[in-house]
Amino acid sequence: MGKVYGGIEAGGTKFVCAAGSGPTELRTEARIETTTPEETIGRVIAFFRGLPEPVAAIGIGSFGPIDPDPSSVTYGLITNAPKPDWQNIDLAGAVREALRVPVGFDTDVNAAALGEHRWGAAGRLDTFIYMTVGTGIGGGGIAGGRPMRGLLHPEMGHVRIPHDLTTDPFPGICPWHGDCLEGLAAGSALEARWGKPSETMPADHPAWSLEAWYLALGITNFILTLSPQRVIVGGGVMALPGLLAKVRREVARLLNGYVNAPEITRDIDSYIVPPALGNRAGVLGAIVLAEHAEG
Amino acid sequence: MGKVYGGIEAGGTKFVCAAGSGPTELRTEARIETTTPEETIGRVIAFFRGLPEPVAAIGIGSFGPIDPDPSSVTYGLITNAPKPDWQNIDLAGAVREALRVPVGFDTDVNAAALGEHRWGAAGRLDTFIYMTVGTGIGGGGIAGGRPMRGLLHPEMGHVRIPHDLTTDPFPGICPWHGDCLEGLAAGSALEARWGKPSETMPADHPAWSLEAWYLALGITNFILTLSPQRVIVGGGVMALPGLLAKVRREVARLLNGYVNAPEITRDIDSYIVPPALGNRAGVLGAIVLAEHAEG
Numbered sequence: 001m002g003k004v005y006g007g008i009e010a011g012g013t014k015f016v017c018a019a020g021s022g023p024t025e026l027r028t029e030a031r032i033e034t035t036t037p038e039e040t041i042g043r044v045i046a047f048f049r050g051l052p053e054p055v056a057a058i059g060i061g062s063f064g065p066i067d068p069d070p071s072s073v074t075y076g077l078i079t080n081a082p083k084p085d086w087q088n089i090d091l092a093g094a095v096r097e098a099l100r101v102p103v104g105f106d107t108d109v110n111a112a113a114l115g116e117h118r119w120g121a122a123g124r125l126d127t128f129i130y131m132t133v134g135t136g137i138g139g140g141g142i143a144g145g146r147p148m149r150g151l152l153h154p155e156m157g158h159v160r161i162p163h164d165l166t167t168d169p170f171p172g173i174c175p176w177h178g179d180c181l182e183g184l185a186a187g188s189a190l191e192a193r194w195g196k197p198s199e200t201m202p203a204d205h206p207a208w209s210l211e212a213w214y215l216a217l218g219i220t221n222f223i224l225t226l227s228p229q230r231v232i233v234g235g236g237v238m239a240l241p242g243l244l245a246k247v248r249r250e251v252a253r254l255l256n257g258y259v260n261a262p263e264i265t266r267d268i269d270s271y272i273v274p275p276a277l278g279n280r281a282g283v284l285g286a287i288v289l290a291e292h293a294e295g
Numbered sequence: 296m297g298k299v300y301g302g303i304e305a306g307g308t309k310f311v312c313a314a315g316s317g318p319t320e321l322r323t324e325a326r327i328e329t330t331t332p333e334e335t336i337g338r339v340i341a342f343f344r345g346l347p348e349p350v351a352a353i354g355i356g357s358f359g360p361i362d363p364d365p366s367s368v369t370y371g372l373i374t375n376a377p378k379p380d381w382q383n384i385d386l387a388g389a390v391r392e393a394l395r396v397p398v399g400f401d402t403d404v405n406a407a408a409l410g411e412h413r414w415g416a417a418g419r420l421d422t423f424i425y426m427t428v429g430t431g432i433g434g435g436g437i438a439g440g441r442p443m444r445g446l447l448h449p450e451m452g453h454v455r456i457p458h459d460l461t462t463d464p465f466p467g468i469c470p471w472h473g474d475c476l477e478g479l480a481a482g483s484a485l486e487a488r489w490g491k492p493s494e495t496m497p498a499d500h501p502a503w504s505l506e507a508w509y510l511a512l513g514i515t516n517f518i519l520t521l522s523p524q525r526v527i528v529g530g531g532v533m534a535l536p537g538l539l540a541k542v543r544r545e546v547a548r549l550l551n552g553y554v555n556a557p558e559i560t561r562d563i564d565s566y567i568v569p570p571a572l573g574n575r576a577g578v579l580g581a582i583v584l585a586e587h588a589e590g
Binding site for chain 1 (some may be wrong): 519
């Protein structure tokens with residue numbers, strides 16, 4: 001059975017908590033609505049305190065921006081989050097103090113990448129991207145065998161992409177950048193543009209061709225910048241049947257044979273893939289972070 | 296004194312060869328015009344054979360695309376290069392066979408990054424980008440302490456960036472992508488657009504504001520994708536006085552405070568920098584590759 005670890009996927013709308021040691025050994029799970037930091041973190045701590053068996057360590061994959069650098073004085077904090085209540089909140093510190101266990105901390109997308117690396121769609125790869133298209137757009141991954149980190153952490157949702165205002169006058173909704181990738185193609189942008197939630201739009205709605213085009217522009221740039229061995233694309237918006245297939249076609253068209261690898265030119269269906277762990281990638285990756293934190 | 300290593304910076308217009316052990320210990324250098332593979336590689340081999348003392352290993356930083364994966368059957372080759380003569384040329388193999396020494400092989404930009412890491416502008420950093428803006432545009436670097444590599448290697452010059460055709464109708468010159476970053480902003484694109492070589496255009500020519508804008512769009516996306524601790528920008532086009540300062544201003548404007556790190560918000564002059572080794576970064580980095588090849 002092995003040790004039991006705790007995983008927290010900290011999101012802007014909900015926190016998912018779990019205890020276990022892998023996909024087939026997740027013993028307990030809880031979904032906690034994201035309200036104020038005090039209330040939300042309090043309920044997270046209560047969940048772990050209420051377990052029949054204490055966890056050996058806890059991993060947190062968090063929405064951000066965060067500070068994931070263990071040598072920094074602001075390590076473990078959610079820093080300049082879009083939610084005002086959640087700015088400069090010491091999430092990792094609060095959990096560590098209350099539960100007295102080692103705590104690992106990284107972005108939600110890096111955690112999901114770790115989960116897919118261990119149990120999912122990125123086994124044996126040492127350079128790949130995990131991207132999520134939900135209310136917002138985030139990206140992270142593993143480069144040269146290590147979770148992507150540097151000055152801070154990747155913010156792939158905020159890259160600028162070509163935006164032809166003559167065919168698409170929508171100005172984008174990003175408060176910082178207007179029509180960056182997230183500003184044009186996140187779920188919240190789809191809703192703002194078309195006046196209804198994306199999950200209510202049928203597969204033949206014109207929204208989806210434009211959405212596939214914008215996502216493909218982002219993914220093409222990530223491929224050219226990092227040369228990943230695979231690209232995993234998850235998130236609620238990707239649930240639309242046929243969307244991922246459209247994205248693959250547009251990426252192939254944009255690359256135009258330049259990246260001359262059979263993985264792309266002959267088998268792009270195995271190169272750009274959904275997460276094998278589905279929406280549990282994040283919380284399972286948080287359990288991997290917990291293992292690493294224990295050392 | 297230490298061992299003597301050989302370095303080769305293999306470019307589309309010239310090959311620079313050197314023997315030594317570092318910036319202050321470069322004993323011999325040669326510049327060899329890039330003609331046919333047979334002639335050029337023959338002259339490179341003759342240079343090393345003519346040295347008074349044999350080198351312990353040779354490193355090659357090459358134009359590309361190349362195959363830098365030692366486990367691949369096409370390792371060491373220049374693959375689908377834009378120069379037809381140079382497609383599928385086993386550059387590393389030819390040097391190894393002729394000189395019977397270990398040979399290290401990577402992209403020209405990854406080699407330059409290694410040189411800057413050892414002796415130049417990226418000491419102690421483990422995640423940074425090296426970008427060159429010359430006849431073409433290339434980018435590489437080090438991520439998590441290792442030269443960037445994955446499916447193949449980064450091709451940062453070919454990312455798509457916003458291009459407003461109403462203010463700039465130039466279609467770009469990239470044979471694969473038209474108006475990608477290289478197609479709009481490489482030296483050859485500047486020359487095609489303005490009808491004269493970029494080095495003949497004065498600092499107040501309108502070319503330069505547009506150039507800074509395009510380069511900043513590319514660099515901004517690289518920062519958001521990889522979160523580098525520094526960005527080094529070299530290459531002949533960057534020799535124009537004031538261009539790098541313009542690029543820094545545009546990057547700061549595009550990021551708009553979102554990447555909330557003092558390195559960017561307070562001291563961008565130390566964050567986006569020229570190579571400390573100037574145009575010797577590539578050949579010096581090739582010497583680092585040689586050291587690694589010897590193990």
